Amino acid sequence: MLPYLPLKVSFADMGGIESIRKTVTAQMEEGFKAGIFKAPDLTGIIKERVQIPTRDGASLGGVVYRPESGVKGPLLVFYHGGGFVSGFPETFEPEAELLTKELGVTVLGVAYRVAPENIFPTAVNDAVDSLKWQPLGADPSKGFIVAGSSAGGNLAAGAARNSIDSNLSPPLTGVFLNVPLLVHPTAVPEKFKPHYNSEEEFKDGMILDRRGMQDSSLIVADAYQWDPTSKEASPLLWPKGSKPHPPTYIQVCGADPLRDDGLIYESILREEGVPTRLDVYPGLPHGSLNFMPMLSQSKKALVDVKDGVQWILNQKA
Numbered sequence: 001m002l003p004y005l006p007l008k009v010s011f012a013d014m015g016g017i018e019s020i021r022k023t024v025t026a027q028m029e030e031g032f033k034a035g036i037f038k039a040p041d042l043t044g045i046i047k048e049r050v051q052i053p054t055r056d057g058a059s060l061g062g063v064v065y066r067p068e069s070g071v072k073g074p075l076l077v078f079y080h081g082g083g084f085v086s087g088f089p090e091t092f093e094p095e096a097e098l099l100t101k102e103l104g105v106t107v108l109g110v111a112y113r114v115a116p117e118n119i120f121p122t123a124v125n126d127a128v129d130s131l132k133w134q135p136l137g138a139d140p141s142k143g144f145i146v147a148g149s150s151a152g153g154n155l156a157a158g159a160a161r162n163s164i165d166s167n168l169s170p171p172l173t174g175v176f177l178n179v180p181l182l183v184h185p186t187a188v189p190e191k192f193k194p195h196y197n198s199e200e201e202f203k204d205g206m207i208l209d210r211r212g213m214q215d216s217s218l219i220v221a222d223a224y225q226w227d228p229t230s231k232e233a234s235p236l237l238w239p240k241g242s243k244p245h246p247p248t249y250i251q252v253c254g255a256d257p258l259r260d261d262g263l264i265y266e267s268i269l270r271e272e273g274v275p276t277r278l279d280v281y282p283g284l285p286h287g288s289l290n291f292m293p294m295l296s297q298s299k300k301a302l303v304d305v306k307d308g309v310q311w312i313l314n315q316k317a
Contacts, residue, residue, distance in 0.1 A: 040097035044068045046137070052110065054129045061111035062130070063089045065096040066137030073104035074143025074313060075134070076176070079127055079159075081150030081287065084115050084224040091290055092149070095305045102306055103313070105145075106138035112155065120226040120233060127155035128162050131172075143313045145174040145246075150258070150287065153180025157235035157265070164243050174312030175248040176305070179286055182261040183236040184228030192236075198259035236265050240272055247275040247315040249308035251289075251301060254282040277311050279304050 046068050052060040067073065076099060080087040089109025099105040112126035131146060146163070148156030160175045162168075188196045226233040248269055252262040266278045281297045289301045 040093045042097060045097065045100050050108075050135060052130050052133045054126055056125075058113070060113070060126055060130060061089075062135075063109045063111075064106065064135045064137070065093075065100045065109075066106040066135070067100055067104055070137070071104060072137055072139035072142070073106055074145065074173075075106050075108065075138035075140045076143075076145040076147055076309065077108045077110060077131060079110055079112060079148035079152030079155040081148075081152050081179075081290075082114070084120075084123060084151045084226075086114060087152070092147075094293075094302060098302065098306050099309055103310060105143070105309065106135060108135050108138075115223040115225070120224050121230075123151075123155055123224075124158055124232045127159040131159055131163055131168060140170040140173075143174065143316055144170055144172050145176055145309065145312055146172055147176035147178070148180065149178040149290075151181055153177040154182060154233075154235065156180070157182055158232050158238075160246065160248075161231070161235055161238045161241075164241055164245060172246045173316045174246045174309075176250075176308060176312065177248065177262065177265075178251045178289065178305075179253050179256055179258055180250070180262055180265070181258050182265045183234040184226070187228040187234050187237060189237070192264050195264055196260045198261075199257045236261065236268065245269060245272060245274045247277075247312050249277045249312055250279075251304065251308070252278065252280045253284040253286055254280055255284055256286040258286060275315055277308055279308070 042065070044067065046064075046066050048064050050062045050064055052062050054060060078089065078092045078096075080089050080091050082088075089111055092107070092109055096107040096109070099107055108130070110126070110130045112123045112130070114123065127148075134140065146156045146160050148154070156175060157177060157180060160172055163172050185196075185199050228234060229237070231238040248266070250262045250266050252259050262278075263280075266276050270276050279301070281301055284292075284295070284297050284301075289298050292298050293302075
């Protein structure tokens with residue numbers, strides 16, 4: 001058993017929201033002590049804390065990574081995972097280091113408000129509002145990408161669709177979704193049900209299982225209090241619009257209950273004529289890029305993030 005993260009674990013076993021937050025943080029700390037997680041080398045990168053205004057007068061924390069050179073590059077806005085109840089923007093720091101150093105991207109990680117203190121649709125609104133705030137060091141005309149992982153992928157997909165409908169200016173030029181949650185299991189449209197099997201197939205999966213997703217009162221089902229049939233909660237249900245959707249890059253783990261969320265969503269976008277890129281990592285459970293960085297597929301996925309973002313930027317060129 002790994003010292004920092006049991007390979008068989010459910011959020012439902014952690015004993016409550018505060019326990020989940022403390023447990024995840026403690027496991028990350030153990031990983032750093034054991035040398036499994038390594039702090040990114042931010043040499044040549046300016047990292048700064050920022051505050052992002054919201055529609056209801058609140059202020060969201062955020063962290064910006066931008067090139068020390070001062071050259072303004074593309075902007076990528078990222079929403080972290082954590083089941084809508086935990087998480088922090090620094091989970092994307094290895095990717096931010098790579099994107100900032102090698103592609104000149106300015107990365108904004110958003111600390112959106114989480115449940116149960118803030119229920120649906122607060123996090124959705126925070127995601128939409130944060131796209132309207134521009135950090136120093138970015139030039140969205142060179143590229144403007146919204147990104148997210150897991151629950152954050154849910155927010156990124158919804159914010160992207162909202163930005164299209166609301167004519168966000170400057171417009172998004174790309175979307176990056178890592179192991180995204182895109183539809184509640186009870187709201188899967190009939191025509192997709194034959195292809196929606198991973199939630200059942202990996203109901204007892206590593207890291208994320210069915211109890212942690214819905215049977216437990218700890219996570220999405222009760223804490224977030226979402227409406228499964230709402231397009232803001234389940235972006236896969238968003239009706240096709242008359243305006244073009246930005247090119248989209250999706251990463252999917254093969255042993256993830258959310259595997260089919262990403263696969264179905266990619267097929268929907270492709271049928272709409274949206275340029276898509278899809279990477280699948282066979283045998284990897286949910287969240288392995290963050291929690292199991294020593295695996296060869298996790299290392300590949302990190303490099304693929306850079307290649308996927310470069311692909312999005314090339315679509316604009």
